[in-house]
Amino acid sequence: MKKIPVFLMGCGGVGRYLLQHIVSCRSIHSKLGVYLRVIGVCDSKSLLVPMDVLKEELNDEVLSEICIVKSTGSSLSKLGALEKGGYQVFNDSESRKVTEEIAERLGKSTGLAVVDCSATMDTIEVLMKAVDEGCCVVLANKKPLTSTMEHYDKLVLHPRHVRHESTVGAGLPVIASMNRIISSGDPVHKIVGSLSGTLGYVMSELEDGKPLSQVVRAAKTLGYTEPDPRDDLSGMDVARKALILARLLGKRVVMDSIKIESLYPEEMGPGLMSVDDFLNNEIVNLDQNIEDRVKRASSNGCVLRYVCVIEGSSVQVGIREVSKDSPLGRLRGSDNIVEIYSRCYKEQPLVIQGAGAGNDTTAAGVLADILDLQDLFP
Amino acid sequence: MKKIPVFLMGCGGVGRYLLQHIVSCRSIHSKLGVYLRVIGVCDSKSLLVPMDVLKEELNDEVLSEICIVKSTGSSLSKLGALEKGGYQVFNDSESRKVTEEIAERLGKSTGLAVVDCSATMDTIEVLMKAVDEGCCVVLANKKPLTSTMEHYDKLVLHPRHVRHESTVGAGLPVIASMNRIISSGDPVHKIVGSLSGTLGYVMSELEDGKPLSQVVRAAKTLGYTEPDPRDDLSGMDVARKALILARLLGKRVVMDSIKIESLYPEEMGPGLMSVDDFLNNEIVNLDQNIEDRVKRASSNGCVLRYVCVIEGSSVQVGIREVSKDSPLGRLRGSDNIVEIYSRCYKEQPLVIQGAGAGNDTTAAGVLADILDLQDLFP
Structure with missing residues (x-):
């Protein structure tokens, strides 16, 4: 039985589902001849590891308890399992050092898959150390891949040690398929994608003649948007995904060089007005312009979609007919x-x-990525 | 630089494109840190290998000449490179024994990817020997995978050593995506596929009100069908692909248990009348029935498609609304x-x-499969 040691950073949303999937897939993975040995889990405040990471693991009982504790929004330090002993908890200030030591010990012995299901840039130093130590890296977190070219080059230094399917389209096999196309020498001329479930919903509702303000309010009520819908409407999330795809194609692109069309003007930005003010008073002022564009598109036999277009050296994100x-x-x-x-x-x-969204689907993509690394483990 | 020794069976259509792709991808593969060392190529009549398969290879000049010779329909034994020496040619009767010796020598030393781009069942014994010897196996050939369960189980004994993307949908990432879904423990309930370009074309033309006989004759003229269009219309090729997908999902299915709807009745079969007789005199008798079905579907807001449906333990192939x-x-x-x-x-x-068809695209799928095996090679 092949053993893949797994170290998980970020065990809220996606990370929690990943732990659930790992536990519930034991028999499937056993048939595939693989065992996932979880040897560390951290959230933003604490790190939980067994006493000896080389020999022990966080067993399924502990992993299940982590899922319960995290689903209530509590911290890892509240785990009941800690009272029985056998585990160590480190706080925020020690966490990074201990993680780097683990990467060093395991990277060159049993191997280690460092999995980043957080949503911060705070993991970048640990990830780079992990790469240095020969660890594998699996990312659902887009931020490290959309940082500077220097960070990116370092992260993908050993391309076969890195997977990041769930950074684009959740579990959809986009990155895996692109890697196949690249390795078969089939040159990619253009990619066009609708990579935001929220904006996909908004654009297809607009098509039915509803005003933007009404559609966005409804989307928020349905739980389709971020708490501040402007985080979706700004197009930044789509731009991050576009940047990841462009870099995968070998393009030397940074966030600043991407032309991003925001669905709201700067003066309605989060720094200048509250969410309530935006949704209740200001967004209505954007209705007419969008309505005109929808009509213009329709008269051309077209509809509007919020897309990314990657072609040649250009990466653009915005509304297209x-x-x-x-x-x-x-x-x-x-x-x-x-x-x-x-x-x-x-x-x-x-x-x-x-x-292209949802914790379950995103976590399934991360798990498939980990399994795809199995040939690198003894 | 990682070296993957490649042994190719079948160098007509797809195999020839594969050799071209291997040669033209040298610099791309070099950037990925991989070198494909072609150590044997055979067609149905001859086997060509270097004098020492452990140290030598068929160089790019020879591979290019093979592509030229095969594109004219000639045999490998006509290669000009043979006159310069340095290569051995074996005829049909020696070919299998020599191939098995190569699998034995390389399987457990440098590793070997045995690639089957033929379209016959004749390769099955060699493939099973290759699996026994620890070789990897890459198939564009559907027949070995649609043979008995015994053959199938043997072929996929080491699942990570086997790839067969191009057996379904040419280079489309169907198998790779299904393997990801399976390893992430996401249970597949149902697969519905339109897996024949020919039948896809036929069904969408019928929708426009054209008679079946006219559509099939046009498809043959356009080169979309096999020389005998009944090879497409029988549904056997779609059934083979459906069987491969069903087996990938772990279902113990054989060809005989698949319900296949043929677009022509038995009495118009290849054993009973010529292609010309079928196309010029008989197929017209099938027009009315299909036209009625198209109209009935249309009145339900539906169109007809020739699909495979895999659900539960059932695998069906035929026309669906x-x-x-x-x-x-x-x-x-x-x-x-x-x-x-x-x-x-x-x-x-x-x-x-x-x-989902075409030699170029199919060969690209095979090449991506070979590269996907790279972690298994030293």
């Missing part, structure tokens, strides 16, 4: 879609479509 | 499409769509 009859134009609801144009997929693109 | 508004219903022309329903992709399926 697309044909009603294209896969993108026919997209409804919150599904994501990616169209890849290459030599093999020239007139008609390779299309990958499906749910 | 599907909603005009579903991804399958919107499919036009010769693209393939696969819809996968699972826990993560429940209401809306994961959809993979694009060109």
